[in-house]
Amino acid sequence: MGGVIRIEDPADPRLDDVRNLNHSDNRPDLPGGKGLVIAEGPLVVGRLFASRFPVRALVGFPAKLESFLAEPANRAAVGETPVYAVDRATLAEVAGFDMHRGLLAAAERVEETPVAEILESARTVVVLEGVGDHENIGSLFRNAAGMGVDALLFGNGCADPLYRRVVRVSMGHVLRTPFAHFGGTYTTWQRELEELRAAGFRLVSLTPDASAAHLADALVDAAGRPWDKIALLVGGEGPGLTEHAMRATDIRARIPMAPDTDSLNVATSAAIAFYERQRSLR
Numbered sequence: 673m674g675g676v677i678r679i680e681d682p683a684d685p686r687l688d689d690v691r692n693l694n695h696s697d698n699r700p701d702l703p704g705g706k707g708l709v710i711a712e713g714p715l716v717v718g719r720l721f722a723s724r725f726p727v728r729a730l731v732g733f734p735a736k737l738e739s740f741l742a743e744p745a746n747r748a749a750v751g752e753t754p755v756y757a758v759d760r761a762t763l764a765e766v767a768g769f770d771m772h773r774g775l776l777a778a779a780e781r782v783e784e785t786p787v788a789e790i791l792e793s794a795r796t797v798v799v800l801e802g803v804g805d806h807e808n809i810g811s812l813f814r815n816a817a818g819m820g821v822d823a824l825l826f827g828n829g830c831a832d833p834l835y836r837r838v839v840r841v842s843m844g845h846v847l848r849t850p851f852a853h854f855g856g857t858y859t860t861w862q863r864e865l866e867e868l869r870a871a872g873f874r875l876v877s878l879t880p881d882a883s884a885a886h887l888a889d890a891l892v893d894a895a896g897r898p899w900d901k902i903a904l905l906v907g908g909e910g911p912g913l914t915e916h917a918m919r920a921t922d923i924r925a926r927i928p929m930a931p932d933t934d935s936l937n938v939a940t941s942a943a944i945a946f947y948e949r950q951r952s953l954r
Contacts, residue, residue, distance in 0.1 A: 676737055676755045682765040686756060689729050689778035693767045697835045709781060710836040711844065713773035714740050719844030721749035725779035730755045731763070732775035740775060781834060787825060787852045787864075791871040794822035794850075795901050796949055799865070801917050802829035802908030803938060809833055810841025811939035812906075817845035819946030824851040825868075827861045827917070829908065862920045868903045875921035877905040877913050878945055880935045882926065887945060890925035891952045898952040906942050 679687060689708055696707040708728065711720035717740065721727055730750060732740070734757045741747045741755075764770040790797070798821055803809055809831055816824060826833065833846055842849075854864045865875055876890050892898050905921055907913030912935070918924055927936065927944050936944070 676734075676741075676757050678734075678757045680759070680762060682762050686729070686754070687731065687758070687766045690731050690763075690776050691766050691768075693836055694769065697832055704781075706781060706832065707835070709779040709834050709847070710839060711777045711779070711847070712771070712775070712836070712840050714775055716839060716844035716847075717775050717777045718746060718749070719847050720777050720779055720839075721746065721753075723779075723844075723847040724782055725847065726782070727753050727777050727779045729753065730775075730777045731758060732756075733758070733760060733763070736774040784852045785850055787854065787867060788871075790823045790825070790850050790852055791868065791873075796821050796946075797823045797825055797868070797873070797903050798942060798946075799825045799827060799868075799903055799905045800830050800907075801827040801905065801913055802911065803906065804829065804831045805909055805938075806831050806835050806837040807841050808909065808937065808939045810838040810846065812942055813838070813842035813846040813849055813851075815939060815943040815946055817842075817849055819943065820950050821946055822850065824849065825903075826851065826853040828854070862914075862917050865903075865917075865920045869922075871901070873901040873903040874899040874923070875903045875905065876945075877918040877921040877924050878907075878941055879912060879918065879924050879926060880929070881924060884924040884926040887925045887927050887948050888952070890923045891949055898949075902949055904942065904945050904949070906938050906945075909938055 693710060696710055699707045709725050711717045730753055737755060737757055798816060813824065833851055838846055854861045868875060891902060905913055905917060927941060
């Protein structure tokens with residue numbers, strides 16, 4: 673494997689980008705204190721190289737690197753990126769746990785696309801409020817990619833969408849699905865939903881409240897035609913959307929559920945809403 677550098681010392685500073693990955697979201701040595709973007713496994717690493725994030729290093733077991741670089745497209749994408757081969761014990765000591773996928777890449781973060789620019793071409797977006805679980809955010813990105821959602825927009829109180837676990841659970845879709853954060857404070861960010869309304873979006877908040885409209889009815893007008901642009905709001909695990917956020921929307925919608933059940937996981941609820949949106953457009 674030409675160009676691949678073998679490293680046997682876990683303390684080698686060339687491996688610092690993939691060191692102690694259990695705390696990779698906190699890097700005081702980097703701008704803003706946020707960690708690098710970490711991809712794990714051939715599929716997600718490939719998507720990282722194809723994304724807008726500049727890759728700093730590729731690290732893996734020799735056999736994993738050989739297999740990955742055997743693909744002409746991968747080898748071309750890697751280009752002059754440093755490639756380091758390590759054995760399993762070395763990678764486990766560096767990363768802080770045993771990396772079963774055997775292939776890692778680290779990339780720099782880039783500026784987010786402005787909300788206004790995202791809305792120029794989007795027809796379906798999801799807005800998150802207070803979603804703090806990395807796996808749920810990863811699942812939301814994966815569901816959004818599979819169901820034709822154009823972008824994810826973050827209100828306050830959400831976890832980092834570029835944290836390692838989000839990237840892994842999303843299967844790398846967070847790397848290529850547009851997302852942005854609203855810039856307001858926790859008590860006022862909801863006012864920025866007016867930007868969506870001004871862009872022609874109908875704002876639909878998801879809630880288990882039995883008095884809310886049926887989800888299917890909320891996504892179409894009185895004549896049964898789908899709204900051209902929809903923004904679906906979902907809330908955090910447990911409390912759901914705040915009353916403040918729901919008051920800022922055009923309609924509250926519920927997913928019909930069996931008796932004696934109170935709610936669904938946020939990523940599951942969103943997936944149902946994404947599907948219903950796509951069904952309404954047929």
